[in-house]
Amino acid sequence: MTHVVSEACIRCKYTDCVDVCPVDCFREGPNMLVIDPDECIDCAVCIPECPVNAIYAEEDLPANQIAFIKINAELAQADGWKSITKRKPALPDAEEWKDKTDKVGELVR
Numbered sequence: 001m002t003h004v005v006s007e008a009c010i011r012c013k014y015t016d017c018v019d020v021c022p023v024d025c026f027r028e029g030p031n032m033l034v035i036d037p038d039e040c041i042d043c044a045v046c047i048p049e050c051p052v053n054a055i056y057a058e059e060d061l062p063a064n065q066i067a068f069i070k071i072n073a074e075l076a077q078a079d080g081w082k083s084i085t086k087r088k089p090a091l092p093d094a095e096e097w098k099d100k101t102d103k104v105g106e107l108v109r
Contacts, residue, residue: 004058007054011032012091019086020045023043029075037073
């Protein structure tokens with residue numbers, strides 16, 4: 001099993017999680033982060049660090065977020081989605097987007 005970044009990260013991209021990751025499994029896209037399932041060691045230290053509760057163990061992922069297992073795996077290998085290992089500022093309008101749902105249409109690949 002691995003961990004998965006869910007829809008809550010879209011248009012927020014808080015990076016608190018990357019500071020604690022011991023294996024550098026996070027990848028950064030234009031408006032969200034994903035976890036590379038081939039790199040994740042299932043340690044769970046990232047979960048409590050996410051201010052928008054966007055990270056789940058795969059087996060705990062809510063049913064309406066299951067598509068993000070495939071999205072994380074796909075985007076972790078996509079061109080332009082590079083490893084991120086140090087915290088950066090969140091997106092400028094992250095506070096406006098952090099409590100919104102149904103954001104999958106906002107995902108920039």
